[in-house]
Amino acid sequence: MTSTLLTGIGELWTFDPALEDPTAAPVTGAAEGQVVREAALVIDGEHIAWTGPRTHAPAADEQVDLGGRTVLPGWVDSHTHLTFAGDRAAEFQARMAGRAYAAGGITVTTAATRAADPEVLADLVRARITEARRGGTTCLETKTGYGLTLADEAAAAQLLADLVAAGELDEATFLGAHLVPPEYDGQDGRPGAAEYVHLVTGPMLQAVRDQVRWADVFCEQGAFDLDQTETILRAATRAGLGLRVHAHQLGRSGVVALACDHQAASVDHLNFLDEADIEALAATRTRQLRPTPGADATPGGYAVDQGPTVATVLPACDLSTRAPLAPARALLDGGAHLAIASNCNPGTSYTSSMSFCVTTAVLQQQLSIAEALRAATRGGALALRRGDVGHLGLGARADLHVLDAPAAIHLAYRPGMPLTHAVWRAGRRVV
Known part of the structure; x- marks a missing residue:
């Protein structure tokens, strides 16, 4: 060497x-x-x-x-959505003109991603990883979640697994629970949301469990409610996957406490919180990370199923959706572990610039430069339950x-x- x-x-x-x-x-x-x-x-x-x-x-x-x-x-970006085709520039333009963000816009990307040639999709993901590298991101998580059929989610999970095996990507997450797709609207004899949750927690989860380390769920109005979210979290835990949760982006659902109870590694967005949510996150600080047994050792050295629940804020997304900025200052002052991530995706945060996110955290979320740097490095590593990255x-x-x-x-x-x-x-x- x-x-x-x-x-x-x-x-x-x-x-x-x-x-x-x-x-x-x-x-x-x-x-x-x-x-x-x-x-x-x-x-x-x-x-x-x-x-x-x-x-x-x-x-x-x-x-x-x-x-x-x-x-x-190097930046540790613990929340991205890079596995997509197409863009949603028209949606963004309309939002800047005053239209409110709603979760349903994801269906536009779902249609484009389903229609994409697999090799083209793989090239798009690799190009986005390269773009993130050029901005200083050296450890990167990304998700499935724009196929939302058994075949498409399995293919996306395999693509991410191949990138991890090749050393191009660090962490892969299954997000079949991104949205209930239109064909499960329950109208005119079509199956409904309950049948889609059954697909996610059954055949879909079985198809991807060996290709990913994490499972995520978007608990929000227009996506999955609290009961559906708990069903998905329990199934993912049984499958041996670590948990991540999209939480309190559009309103307060109560999923933060649920995520903490289920030992989720991270809850992300967090635009709408009350004192009880911050207290629940802070209370998880005492949970010790568990070393991964030798045969199943992960690069970071820690198991996915034990440790604190990290509050992950997504400043670029907050600006893009004109949402209230997540209360990063209150989270730190309240004793929660904090991470900053880009949430790179085509609808609400089409950037992988962690430097921009750190800048925003200092200028608009009242963090010191040291606090913002730590959240974008050590914080992201903890959100991925890794000890090998995020520090020197x-x-x-x-x-x-x-x-x-x-x-x-x-x-x-x-x-x-x-x-x-x-x-x-x-x-x-x-x-």
Whole structure:
């Protein structure tokens, strides 16, 4: 294996877990020692081998001078929908003219995705992953959910499994419970929502369970109600999948408490919360992650079925739908674990720019730069129950995002500027 010394780092954000005191108050930003100035870093093969002051840097096979730039862990984007064809620009334009967002717009993408050639769809997903990489995203989750037939969901799950196996994608999620498709409207003798839930929790789940690590459900008016959501969560748990939930985007359904009770890894959106929801999320902080047994070990080292429930906010989606921004400040102040993700999808957040999401969190959601960076790295990793990414501690996967700036605050100070200078993923420079 070849080792590489990166020197000339003006500001290095490691978020190294080894520098946190588990007996102290939970860290919401950067702990002492997690930001090093005039720093250096050593990559050995695919992992971080050393970080510290540049004056103490060890020798390595190769050396790269970063010229005073800032180095962050690569973004961990824990919520995307990349498996689609077509776009919904007309819907977006209408929304900007005053039409309210409703969940039913997903059916437009479903029709385009069902009609897409499989190879074309695979190329589209790969292109979107590449686009995210160019913006500093090094760990990426994405979902099925735009086929909504047994054959289409199985094909999408296989596509994502192949991308994971090839090392192009990190996490795959089954979202057959994205919406009840039109052919299950219960009219004129057609089956209804109950029959579709049976399909999702039965044949569809059996077809995809070996290709994905997670199951997700959109619990919302126009999608799935609380009882249907619980049925889906229970079935996914029996199938051995970890749980993720779209929650409280359009209104407050009560699904946050349900998700916490079922040990969901993440509840996402969270535009409409009350104190009880935040308390429920905060109460899960004490739940310990469980190491995955050897034979079933995952790259991140943690099992999907035990650990805290992370509150994941999606700032770009909130702006695109003109929704109230999710209360990220209140979630952190209330003691919840927080993640930031892009929600890249064709209808409500057609961007994979995690830098834009971090900027928005600082400028409009009252987070400090340290809190926003942590939520977009360590927070996303926790939402995926992974310990190998989201930080630059010893042994972490060597995922680095180099900013063309002397300090991370430039992400908010210079909003919208193309600040990504270089990206390493698993020890290999990809940008």
